[in-house]
Amino acid sequence: MHIEFTQADSSHVEDLVELVNSAYRGDSSKQGWTTEADLLDGQRVDAKGIQALIDKEESVILVAEDDDTGDLLGCVHVEKQGSKMYLGMLTVAPELQSKGLGKLLLNESEALAQFWDCNTIFMTVISVRTELIKWYEKHGFRNTKETKPFPYGDERFGIPKVEGLQFTVLEKKV
Template sequence: MNCVSIAPATEADIPALNKLVNGAYRGESSRKGWTTEADLLDGIRTDEDSLRAMLQNPAATILKYEEAGRLLACVYLEQKGDELYLGMLTVAPEAQTGGIGRRLLTAAEDMARERRYRAVTMTVITARHELIVWYQRRGYQPTGETKPFPMDDPRFGIPKQPLEFFVMKKLISPA
């Protein structure tokens, strides 16, 4: 059995995180998995400066998932009041469908429970129907709120069509 680790990322992980996230969401490599955004967006998903800023935010952490020392997944978590915002849940395309995303989601929910957050929230591109259904099976529900996608900020990608986000939420029961 491979040694599995879920732990906070550090600045030393930034190059590997950048490669993982961009490879899982954009470009041809992302098409090997089911979470690709390549048909919706051009450009990059993130860059090293953005990842560094995320790691330097005292209200945030990036959890990384490694097997046998190889980075296979990550998730961004940020305290927003009494809720934990979850973003950038990423699994390497060749490792998708093996339960890694579910394990990271559970780790995030456990963190929320331990820190007594009321809920875990996220935004999901409304056109990502299969992803919305995946989150719904895990107890997340659309709140009815939508948010605009940043259409003219290339740091998030270059939309190929008009996009917006659903806000999804899961209430967290105390430990």
């Protein structure tokens, strides 16, 4: 398999919706370790939201595609916000998780942060996702101990199965 990293455009929207939702929600997500299926029902993303990220200024969805088959293997959303870069929606197809593609997507994101002259990458992770937070810490992120509220009542982000969800802010100097 040869992986090519490119910038998503409108032709990727439906495949991105399918990939991200399959990695985070429902039974398919349980094939990998990044599932949120025990925490949230519903969707993780929709086509309108993906298109909005593609269209937004200083916002890029990087996609990892199999150069031989054209299959979408993973993605990550990055957005320049002043001297910082927001990183979100890091996704690897469930059946390909734990094979190093997530780290490759992080590396591509860091290269873009440097290109954009950003000195910090930051993200939010659901605070009870301790295994995911540890994975990011292993890759140089630190837990800032800052929290942000979960958007309860906004089904665009999922339907909570548990109470007390919040986000933890992680950051990494680049």
